[in-house]
Amino acid sequence: MRKSSHTQGQEPVRRGPGRPRRGAREGPPTRELILREATALFAARGPEGTSLRDIAARVGIDVSSLHHHFPSKNALYDACFERVHEAERAALAPLVAELARTAPQGGAPFAAALRALAEGFVDFLEEHPHTTFLWLRRWLDPARGTGLDEAYALPLYGEVERALLEAAHAGTVREATPHVTVRSLVWAAHGHVTALAAASPVERERERYEFRVWVRRFLEALYGARPDAGAAGAGALAGDGVIIQRPLD
Structure with missing residues (x-):
């Protein structure tokens, strides 16, 4: 017999009133955040004065995660x-x-x-x-x-x-x-x-x-x-x- 998703006699956990779903709580996709921060840094410093580490730090990710979206600085630029x-x-x-x-x-x-x-x-x-x-x-x-x-x-x-x-x-x-x-x-x-x-x-x-x-x-x-x-x-x-x-x- 398939088990119930919650203990009998207990109500399932529900979202509070007005509480957004998980997807709604998330900000822009990581790729868009990278582009936004990279554009700001490239505009302020140029490509020579901007590193991928600088951009990753502004986004709050590591460089390997940034490479998942953009293989190189030239591609991101x-x-x-x-x-x-x-x-x-x-x-x-x-x-x-x-x-x-x-x-x-x-x-x-x-x-x-x-x-x-x-x-x-x-x-x-x-x-x-x-x-x-x-x-x-x-x-x-x-x-x-x-x-x-x-x-x-x-x-x-x-x-x-x-x-x-x-x-x-x-x-x-x-x-x-x-x-x-x-x-x-x-x-x-x-x-x-x-x-x-x-x-x-x-x-x-x-x-x-x-x-x-x-x-x-x-x-x-x-x-x-x-x-x-x-x-x-x-x-x-x-x-x-x-x-x-x-x-x-």
Whole structure:
């Protein structure tokens, strides 16, 4: 006869009211904890200044357990970039798609899509500043780690460049160097995040406001509406191609 799971006459041990199940009490999976702590350390110290022992200690595991998830520091370093790239793409992909959709028609829809994408990128970096410092550490050695750029930066930026080129081919904007334009905005946004990191609370508010004003002015100066586009854009091109600025609203 099968034995009862508890002694006859005794009630089985039950969870207290509101007490979470074991799975609910556990934190993030170990792999995610490793990536989180590794990203923070790589962003602060770079790969040369960070050891696997440092990361394992921050997570509260031994190095052999870390190796179970990542066979080497290079593999972990790459995974950190993949993680921040996935978050960035999730945040920006809808904005990039809207830019591509509005590129052929130009005018107000394209101008709005440009501004939304630029400000969305800035918002993402402000919310995830480790992304900036992870990339800045990588760019300190331009010849090393170019595969990271090709895998986790250039594809997304390339989509933006193609949208700008499509708008140029459609005659809705003037853009001969989209790669330089995108790179300039990316570097400016990263510089903005570094300024925030060193600023006081009051200075941070001023930096946030002034940088967004600059982004709008930059985009208006580059992509102000052409005369034949009516009043769709935020700026207008004079006959000699000089931008005539209109006040920011």
